[in-house]
Amino acid sequence: MRPVRRKADSTAGWEIARPSRATALPGVDMAGFRIRGDSPIELRAIPHPAVTVAVEFGDRPFDIHGRAGRLRSESLVAGLAFSAFQVRAEGVECVQIRLSPLSAYPVLGLPLAQLRGSVIALDDLWGRDTPRLRERLHRARTWPERFALIDTELSTRLHAGSLVDPEVAWAWRQIVAGHGRARVSDLAAQSGWSRQRLWSRFGSQIGLTPKRAAMLVRFDHAIHRLVRGHAPARVAADGGYADQSHLHHDVRVFTGTTPTAAANEPWLAVDDTAWPAHNGTS
Numbered sequence: 001m002r003p004v005r006r007k008a009d010s011t012a013g014w015e016i017a018r019p020s021r022a023t024a025l026p027g028v029d030m031a032g033f034r035i036r037g038d039s040p041i042e043l044r045a046i047p048h049p050a051v052t053v054a055v056e057f058g059d060r061p062f063d064i065h066g067r068a069g070r071l072r073s074e075s076l077v078a079g080l081a082f083s084a085f086q087v088r089a090e091g092v093e094c095v096q097i098r099l100s101p102l103s104a105y106p107v108l109g110l111p112l113a114q115l116r117g118s119v120i121a122l123d124d125l126w127g128r129d130t131p132r133l134r135e136r137l138h139r140a141r142t143w144p145e146r147f148a149l150i151d152t153e154l155s156t157r158l159h160a161g162s163l164v165d166p167e168v169a170w171a172w173r174q175i176v177a178g179h180g181r182a183r184v185s186d187l188a189a190q191s192g193w194s195r196q197r198l199w200s201r202f203g204s205q206i207g208l209t210p211k212r213a214a215m216l217v218r219f220d221h222a223i224h225r226l227v228r229g230h231a232p233a234r235v236a237a238d239g240g241y242a243d244q245s246h247l248h249h250d251v252r253v254f255t256g257t258t259p260t261a262a263a264n265e266p267w268l269a270v271d272d273t274a275w276p277a278h279n280g281t282s
Contacts, residue, residue, distance in 0.1 A: 011266045011269055011270050013035070013036060013037065014033065014034070014035050014266075014270060015032075015033070015034040015035075015036075016031060016032070016033060016270060016273050016274050017031065017032035017033075017034075017143035017147075018031055018032075018273075018274070018276075019143075019144070019147045020144065023147075023151050023154075025103065025151065025154055025155055025158055026100070026102070026103060027099060027100025027102050027103035027104075028097065028098075028099060028100070028103055028107075028154055028158075029050075029097070029098045029275060030095055030096065030097045030098070030147060030150055030151075031095070031096055031274040031275065032094070032095050032096075032143045032146060032147070033092055033093070033094050033095075033096060033274075034092065034093050035089070035091070035092040036091060037090070037091070039090070040088050040089060040090040041088070041089060041090070041092070042086060042087070042088050043086070043087045043088075043089075043265070043266055043267055044084055044085070044086055044087075044255070044256075044257075044265050044267070045078065045082075045084060045085050045086075045087055045267060046084055046223070046254070046255055046262065046265055046267055046268055047080075047081075047082055047083070047084060047216060047219075047220075047254045047255075048098075048216075048220050049080070049101075049176065049213070049216055049217045049220050050080070050098035050099055050100055050101070050104075051077065051078065051079060051080055051098070051099040051100075051101060051104035051108070051112065051115070052076070052077070052078040052082075052096065052097070052098060052099075053075075053076070053077050053078075053096070053097040053098075053099060053122060054075065054076050054094050054095070054096045054097070055074075055075045055094060055095050055097075055122065055130070055133060055134055055137060055150075056074040056075065056089075056092065056093065056094040056134070057074075057093055057094065057095070057134050057135075057137035057138040057146075058091055058092070058093030058094070058138070059074070059138070060074075060089060060090055060091045060092060060093070061073055061074045061089075062074070062076055062087055062088075062089050063087070063088040063089065064076065064085055064086070064087055064088075064119060065085060065086045065088070066082075066083060066084075066085030066086070066119060067083050067085070071119060071120070071121065073121035073122075073123070074134060075121055075122035075123060075130050075134065076119055076120065076121060076122060077108065077115065077119070077120055077121075077122050077124075077125060078118075078119045079112060079115035079116050079117050079118050079119070079207055080101055080104075080112055080115075080116075080117075080206065080207045080208055080213075080216070081116050081117035081207055081208050081212070081216075082117040082118070082119055083117060083254075083256070084254065084255045084256045084257075085119060095137065095146055095147070095150055096274075097150060097154070098275065100172075101164070101172060101205075101206045101207065102164050102169050102172060103158060105162065105163075105164050105205055106157065106158050106160070106162055106163060106164075107154055107157045107158050108125050108157075109125060109126075109157070110125070111204050111205055111207075112205060112206055112207030113203055113204045113205070113206075113207050115207060116207050129153075133149065133150075133153055136149050137149060137150075164205045164206075165201055165205065167191045167192065167193050167198065167201070168198070168201050168202050168205050168206065170191060171187045171191055171198060171202055171210060172202075172206060172213065174187060174190075175187075175210065175213050175214050175217050176217055179217060179218060179221040179239070180213075180214040180215065180216070180217035180218025180219070180220075180221060180239075180240070181214075181218060181239070181240040182214060184210040184211050184214055187210055198210070215250065216254070218239055218240060218241075218250070219250050219251065219253075219254050221239060222235050222236075222239045222241070222247060222250070222251070223251060223254075223255075223259075223262060223263065223268065224268070224271065224272075225238075225239075226251075226259055226262070226263040227263045227268050227269065227271070228272075232244050232247060232248075232259060235247060247259065
């Protein structure tokens with residue numbers, strides 16, 4: 001397989017805003033997007049090791065098509081295990097939030113096993129608080145004001161919610177630190193729990209088994225290397241894949257397309273700008 005070649009930049013007209021300083025909230029990152037255009041855009045949302053929350057404040061709903069059907073909403077939550085889906089939008093103005101599963105559990109108010117790979121409206125979880133937040137974001141004049149509003153909302157919910165078990169949090173951090181190459185069979189022994197207990201608690205609180213979580217984290221590391229132009233053979237070898245076919249298989253599982261096509265997806269192309277620290281996985 002030859003090195004992935006990038007297409008011409010399709011995101012040149014995107015405005016991407018970052019907070020001037022990192023939020024003090026653990027496992028939370030956010031970015032602002034303003035995408036103008038004369039016609040609607042179609043984007044493929046690619047899974048990554050964080051729960052995605054997007055709040056549109058320009059009165060232009062997202063039109064989402066995926067395996068579970070169609071959703072039209074001005075806010076969305078995508079679970080950690082979601083399959084790649086298409087988003088159609090026009091004149092996007094939104095704040096996107098990436099939540100580590102360790103923070104998503106208390107912020108969203110439900111164990112991630114109940115969300116799993118679903119893509120739902122944020123209104124379904126936060127009720128009337130969601131349109132109120134959208135209205136405040138719409139009235140705000142600057143990105144710093146909008147980020148402060150999101151920070152306040154998340155802080156209140158984070159401190160009021162239930163925490164993930166320390167053993168589960170430790171296992172997740174081990175998987176992330178090893179870029180998905182940690183031996184999941186060793187996690188239970190090192191955590192002090194039985195394998196059955198760790199798998200059960202991890203699955204209910206994170207929404208994935210440790211094995212699937214490791215597969216997702218490894219894929220995320222690999223696909224970003226492909227986006228940066230690394231040769232697939234080197235990416236496969238460094239990432240712990242058996243061979244390039246194994247890498248190709250995992251990319252198709254998570255994106256529904258080939259490594260070459262996935263590496264040219266706009267959302268991945270802007271990741272280093274929008275999410276320079278990849279804080280959502282911590």
